[in-house]
Amino acid sequence: MYPVWEVPYLSAGIVLGLIATFHILPSHLSTSAMWFNVYVESKAYRENRPELLEFIKNYSLLLLVFAYVFGSLSGIGIWYAATVANPRGISALIHTYVWGWATEWVFFIVEVTGIFIYYYTLGKVDRKTHLKIGWIFAIGSWTTMVIIVGILAFMVSPGKLPATGNFFDGFFNQTYWSQLLLRTTLMFAVAAVYAIAVATRLKNVEVRGFIKKAAAKWGIGGLILGTLLAFWYLKTLPEEAHGLINTFVPGRLKSGMIITVGLMILYFIYTYLKPLTIRFVPAILAIAILFAGIWSAERVREIIRKPYIIPQYMYSNQIIGHDISAKGVVAEVKRLNEVGILKVAPFVPRNLREIDEGNRLYAGRVAALIQCSACHVFEERGLRPMPLMVKKVGLKEVEGAESFLDGIGEYPHMPPFFGTPEEKKALATYLVSLADGSKLK
Amino acid sequence: MGIPFYPIVFQILLVLTFALHIMFVNFTLGTSFLSVYGYLKGGENWRRLSKSLVRATTLNISMAMLLGVAPLLFVQVIYDPFWYTSNTLSAAWVIGFILIMMLGYSLTYVFYLKRDSRGSGFALFGIIAFALFLLSGIIMHALGYQSLLPEKWLNWYLKGDAINPSGMALHAFQLPRFLHFIIPSFAMTGIFLMLYAWYFKDRADFEKDYIEWVGRLGAKMAFLFTAIQAIVGFWWLFSLPLEFNFFTNPFFLIGAGLGVGLLLLLYLAQKEPVKYAVPSILGAFLTILGMSLAREVLRIKYVDRFNYSIFDYQVNVDWGSTLLFLATFVMGLIIIFYLLSVAYRSGKVEGQFEASPSMHKLGRISIALLLIWIVIVAGLGVIISIKNYLA
Numbered sequence: 001m002y003p004v005w006e007v008p009y010l011s012a013g014i015v016l017g018l019i020a021t022f023h024i025l026p027s028h029l030s031t032s033a034m035w036f037n038v039y040v041e042s043k044a045y046r047e048n049r050p051e052l053l054e055f056i057k058n059y060s061l062l063l064l065v066f067a068y069v070f071g072s073l074s075g076i077g078i079w080y081a082a083t084v085a086n087p088r089g090i091s092a093l094i095h096t097y098v099w100g101w102a103t104e105w106v107f108f109i110v111e112v113t114g115i116f117i118y119y120y121t122l123g124k125v126d127r128k129t130h131l132k133i134g135w136i137f138a139i140g141s142w143t144t145m146v147i148i149v150g151i152l153a154f155m156v157s158p159g160k161l162p163a164t165g166n167f168f169d170g171f172f173n174q175t176y177w178s179q180l181l182l183r184t185t186l187m188f189a190v191a192a193v194y195a196i197a198v199a200t201r202l203k204n205v206e207v208r209g210f211i212k213k214a215a216a217k218w219g220i221g222g223l224i225l226g227t228l229l230a231f232w233y234l235k236t237l238p239e240e241a242h243g244l245i246n247t248f249v250p251g252r253l254k255s256g257m258i259i260t261v262g263l264m265i266l267y268f269i270y271t272y273l274k275p276l277t278i279r280f281v282p283a284i285l286a287i288a289i290l291f292a293g294i295w296s297a298e299r300v301r302e303i304i305r306k307p308y309i310i311p312q313y314m315y316s317n318q319i320i321g322h323d324i325s326a327k328g329v330v331a332e333v334k335r336l337n338e339v340g341i342l343k344v345a346p347f348v349p350r351n352l353r354e355i356d357e358g359n360r361l362y363a364g365r366v367a368a369l370i371q372c373s374a375c376h377v378f379e380e381r382g383l384r385p386m387p388l389m390v391k392k393v394g395l396k397e398v399e400g401a402e403s404f405l406d407g408i409g410e411y412p413h414m415p416p417f418f419g420t421p422e423e424k425k426a427l428a429t430y431l432v433s434l435a436d437g438s439k440l441k
Numbered sequence: 442m443g444i445p446f447y448p449i450v451f452q453i454l455l456v457l458t459f460a461l462h463i464m465f466v467n468f469t470l471g472t473s474f475l476s477v478y479g480y481l482k483g484g485e486n487w488r489r490l491s492k493s494l495v496r497a498t499t500l501n502i503s504m505a506m507l508l509g510v511a512p513l514l515f516v517q518v519i520y521d522p523f524w525y526t527s528n529t530l531s532a533a534w535v536i537g538f539i540l541i542m543m544l545g546y547s548l549t550y551v552f553y554l555k556r557d558s559r560g561s562g563f564a565l566f567g568i569i570a571f572a573l574f575l576l577s578g579i580i581m582h583a584l585g586y587q588s589l590l591p592e593k594w595l596n597w598y599l600k601g602d603a604i605n606p607s608g609m610a611l612h613a614f615q616l617p618r619f620l621h622f623i624i625p626s627f628a629m630t631g632i633f634l635m636l637y638a639w640y641f642k643d644r645a646d647f648e649k650d651y652i653e654w655v656g657r658l659g660a661k662m663a664f665l666f667t668a669i670q671a672i673v674g675f676w677w678l679f680s681l682p683l684e685f686n687f688f689t690n691p692f693f694l695i696g697a698g699l700g701v702g703l704l705l706l707l708y709l710a711q712k713e714p715v716k717y718a719v720p721s722i723l724g725a726f727l728t729i730l731g732m733s734l735a736r737e738v739l740r741i742k743y744v745d746r747f748n749y750s751i752f753d754y755q756v757n758v759d760w761g762s763t764l765l766f767l768a769t770f771v772m773g774l775i776i777i778f779y780l781l782s783v784a785y786r787s788g789k790v791e792g793q794f795e796a797s798p799s800m801h802k803l804g805r806i807s808i809a810l811l812l813i814w815i816v817i818v819a820g821l822g823v824i825i826s827i828k829n830y831l832a
Binding site for chain 2 (some may be wrong): 002003004005006012015017019065068069070072073074076077079080081083084087088090091092093094097098099100101102103105106107108109110112113114116117120121123124125126128129132133135136139143159160165166167168169171172174176324326327328329346347348349351362366369372383396
């Protein structure tokens with residue numbers, strides 16, 4: 001077990017969530033933009049409309065700067081944030097999918113060299129060659145999605161991997177295809193919403209109108225198909241996830257997704273009908289709305305795998321809950337309950353290895369940090385604040401809190417308590433102190 | 442979970458990709474610095490070079506990040522306990538690194554795209570960008586060095602009898618080690634300039650005087666900073682724990698030998714920088730590779746103090762995914778070769794570049810390979826899905 005990083009009010013997990021969600025803006029742009037670009041570029045050459053190249057130049061500069069500065073860095077940022085928020089979780093993923101990520105990396109190289117060359121050689125190499133580079137980029141960048149979706153889907157539904165230990169059994173799991181097609185169709189809507197924003201800045205009015213209309217069509221198509229596929233995706237989710245969607249996922253996230261889809265369809269229809277009336281600011285606003293919808297969807301995806309970070313294997317708080325014998329992994333539950341979590345975890349003050357009257361409260365605080373801080377903050381406000389939760393459940397006595405901890409694993413979204421009875425008492429003492437305000441930091 | 446292939450393979454990939462990564466980190470720092478210097482110094486040559494260099498910086502950062510992904514991946518495969526602990530102990534800095542890089546990169550683009558007809562105050566964008574890149578280097582250095590000092594970890598995490606989970610501090614810094622990664626930036630940028638002169642020497646819009654000036658400047662920089670690097674290297678060597686006996690280690694001797702060889706080569710290059718450009722970059726990369734290997738051997742010594750060896754890792758060989766990577770890698774090399782050929786050849790001509798039939802063929806092959814890749818992977822996926830969920 002690694003040192004825990006505590007982020008007041010937010011939690012380390014939300015830091016990761018923020019970076020990961022931001023990453024979707026450039027990453028889905030990078031996988032989709034070139035498809036739109038090669039479509040426009042082919043049209044420009046076929047119909048001899050060189051004026052369309054003004055759009056190509058601007059759109060690929062956006063791709064170069066936004067997707068390959070902020071996109072690349074936030075992509076690496078996800079790894080870094082996962083490293084500090086949930087090191088054992090990312091470690092498990094990396095040790096399972098290192099070759100998957102290495103394969104994706106090959107395509108990253110193709111993408112990055114591709115976009116630089118595409119942008120800087122526009123008009124400087126013959127048309128056929130330039131289009132070929134565009135196609136290589138378009139296909140190559142979509143394959144990065146083909147790979148990463150396998151790993152993302154694994155985190156919700158690990159498929160047969162826990163039984164066989166085989167890479168592809170986890171990769172091509174029951175939610176893989178539905179998620180891949182869902183993201184693939186939605187990425188065209190992402191490409192479209194950016195293309196409209198870029199088009200608002202074009203000098204040539206005719207081109208501006210043409211691009212917006214074409215993008216609007218792509219957007220409507222992507223969203224309608226995406227919505228249909230979303231139903232398929234929901235159907236493929238494991239039963240436990242359905243339970244959490246019905247009981248635990250906040251209503252605002254669900255309505256966030258539905259309202260976004262509705263608003264975006266209206267936006268694309270309006271853009272199609274009156275392309276020239278859409279200016280830069282509303283176009284940026286549309287990107288923001290789409291972003292809010294994606295944020296909701298990604299949060300839901302995070303929530304429906306609770307209480308696990310990897311179902312059938314590791315809990316959100318990084319404790320290994322189940323054996324994976326094919327990989328030689330043994331669950332830690334028994335050992336933690338017998339020996340004690342404060343004795344097993346290495347980054348614990350030495351004087352807390354044995355709990356007594358004098359250090360009980362602080363031992364409880366450290367146990368809470370290890371077991372609870374992945375999903376709760378200890379402040380009065382913020383992400384699922386512990387003091388509020390404790391008050392809500394009505395924990396006033398240490399004994400009562402201990403019984404509560406005994407049954408905590410019964411909640412479908414909560415891991416059980418791990419540790420010795422003495423540690424449970426310490427954690428109970430700390431929880432009660434949170435409720436009565438005598439919190440110790 | 443164990444690891445899906447033999448640790449030595451990950452170790453070799455770690456050494457190789459780190460060498461590629463640090464080379465572009467060096468290019469980034471050096472070109473970023475020199476572009477600001479040239480901008481402020483002014484004069485026709487320096488302004489022109491400055492513009493080329495800042496454009497190169499944007500490309501260099503992208504390549505540095507891209508090539509950094511691989512060693513970041515492989516270090517987590519074979520040195521996970523060290524890397525993760527070091528990171529969580531300085532977690533705020535780890536997140537800060539990303540934000541700092543984003544800001545530095547954005548400022549570089551501003552410095553590149555908006556520079557025409559600006560005064561010297563505009564250099565501030567470039568200066569801050571360079572400072573941010575240097576700060577990123579400090580963070581990465583600290584994370585790397587902290588990971589080698591497990592004996593200090595618990596004390597860093599504790600404040601007396603309490604824990605300090607804020608992740609707000611960087612805990613370790615070793616000046617000679619840090620400088621040994623930074624000083625080569627200026628040597629490598631010298632070689633970068635030699636390559637620049639070599640590449641553009643035949644283009645009519647690049648005057649002979651300018652090309653010669655750039656080449657000579659590059660050769661001078663490369664030699665001077667390689668010499669300084671040698672001194673810093675010995676400083677670092679003597680600051681290492683004596684028990685390592687590193688100065689007699691064959692891997693250190695290989696690295697140092699390559700360094701001396703490079704210095705000689707650069708000495709010869711002073712007279713004809715353009716002619717020596719390609720041998721110099723090859724020599725420099727070989728030296729970096731040697732250094733990267735020596736650094737790995739040093740890490741083995743550090744972690745061996747705690748009886749850690751990557752060869753004790755449980756191996757669950759997964760042939761399927763290993764082959765997927767290897768096949769994709771070979772395919773990627775072909776496609777990247779095509780892309781770089783287009784870039785290389787088109788940059789050599791002034792007007793529009795017309796690709797030869799064989800180039801077009803290579804382009805078609807590249808696209809076909811990508812499509813074949815998708816068909817194979819999707820086919821595999823369909824078969825596995827049917828087997829697991831429908832059969």
